[in-house]
Amino acid sequence: MTRKKILVTGGAGFVGSHLCERLLNEDHEVYCLDNFFTGQKQNIIHLLDKSYFELIRHDVIAPYLIEVDEIYNLACPASPIHYQYNPIKTMKTSVMGAINMLGLAKRVNAKILQASTSEVYGNPLIHPQPEKYWGNVNPIGERSCYDEGKRAAETLFSDYHKQNNVKIKIVRIFNTYGPRMHPNDGRVVSNFIVQALKNQDITVYGEGQQTRSFQYIDDLVVGLIKMMASPDSITGPVNIGNPNEFTILELAKKVIQLTQSKSKIVYEPLPSDDPMMRKPEISIAKKELNWSPSVCLDEGLEKTIAFFKSVL
Numbered sequence: 001m002t003r004k005k006i007l008v009t010g011g012a013g014f015v016g017s018h019l020c021e022r023l024l025n026e027d028h029e030v031y032c033l034d035n036f037f038t039g040q041k042q043n044i045i046h047l048l049d050k051s052y053f054e055l056i057r058h059d060v061i062a063p064y065l066i067e068v069d070e071i072y073n074l075a076c077p078a079s080p081i082h083y084q085y086n087p088i089k090t091m092k093t094s095v096m097g098a099i100n101m102l103g104l105a106k107r108v109n110a111k112i113l114q115a116s117t118s119e120v121y122g123n124p125l126i127h128p129q130p131e132k133y134w135g136n137v138n139p140i141g142e143r144s145c146y147d148e149g150k151r152a153a154e155t156l157f158s159d160y161h162k163q164n165n166v167k168i169k170i171v172r173i174f175n176t177y178g179p180r181m182h183p184n185d186g187r188v189v190s191n192f193i194v195q196a197l198k199n200q201d202i203t204v205y206g207e208g209q210q211t212r213s214f215q216y217i218d219d220l221v222v223g224l225i226k227m228m229a230s231p232d233s234i235t236g237p238v239n240i241g242n243p244n245e246f247t248i249l250e251l252a253k254k255v256i257q258l259t260q261s262k263s264k265i266v267y268e269p270l271p272s273d274d275p276m277m278r279k280p281e282i283s284i285a286k287k288e289l290n291w292s293p294s295v296c297l298d299e300g301l302e303k304t305i306a307f308f309k310s311v312l
Ligand SMILES: NC(=O)c1ccc[n+]([C@@H]2O[C@H](COP(=O)([O-])OP(=O)(O)OC[C@H]3O[C@@H](n4cnc5c(N)ncnc54)[C@H](O)[C@@H]3O)[C@@H](O)[C@H]2O)c1
Pocket: 009, 010, 011, 012, 013, 014, 015, 016, 033, 034, 035, 036, 037, 038, 039, 040, 058, 059, 060, 061, 073, 074, 075, 076, 077, 078, 079, 093, 097, 115, 116, 117, 118, 172, 173, 174, 175, 176, 177
């Protein structure tokens, strides 16, 4: 096998660090680029002494030049607490980051994959969500900097492909969880596990009847790599997620049971624009990438709980 040079933006984050690790294990040369806004050195510290790993502190808002074969563009805060902290910066990261990385891909003739999101479907009126659904997104709400930034990035990817023949891959990632999630980023799985392990109240928004589909990180990483390896004609968007659907209340109960916690469930008002349903339609990923998730929620939660026990 020829060793590829691969740039991973956002490589020190939750998803990026797992991806960097897998690509190194597959014997590639990995450049991890990150501005450490939500990423942590701790996530990649075990990779720093590997000969084919290089860490670059850089912000994707500014152009960056490097000779690579492939680019995974993951740089963007993903949890509402972090992306709402500085919404203008979030939009800049998505849009200017996409322009800079697409410009680089064009210049060095690299394949480029965009980590898009199920948030492009907004509060969906179709269930489950197929890729052909255009979404129901509020352009001026609290989540818009993220949702619309990711939608604009998809447009840029698509136009660089049509106008400049850049080899693009758009993946719409659904809720993903696993070790190395930031304990304080407010995402539901990490929130519940941390609260349960500390025997604190578990906060459920609304009545907890909103649904989510939870994908374990290892399944996502396999999906991203398969998408990158797919023929150039497959540009996406392709949904990558686990279609097993649970209510938030079911998740809370499961976490309490698996952690044997004494936590009680408490209810708080729903945040604005919180989607009521989320479930990926994954027939394209199955057919085109021969991919489907293999880790069930109980197994993934157990591994994630073990991680949080070790860091708390
Ligand atoms: N985890 C999920 O459930 C999920 C779902 C859908 C989409 N995604 C997408 O996957 C990608 C990774 O998400 P994650 O869960 O690992 O989040 P994360 O916050 O852990 O990782 C994002 C990384 O990007 C870096 N970053 C942010 N802004 C940057 C900038 N301007 N320049 C350089 N680096 C920057 C952060 O420091 C961090 O390391 C994101 O693009 C996110 O939108 C994730």
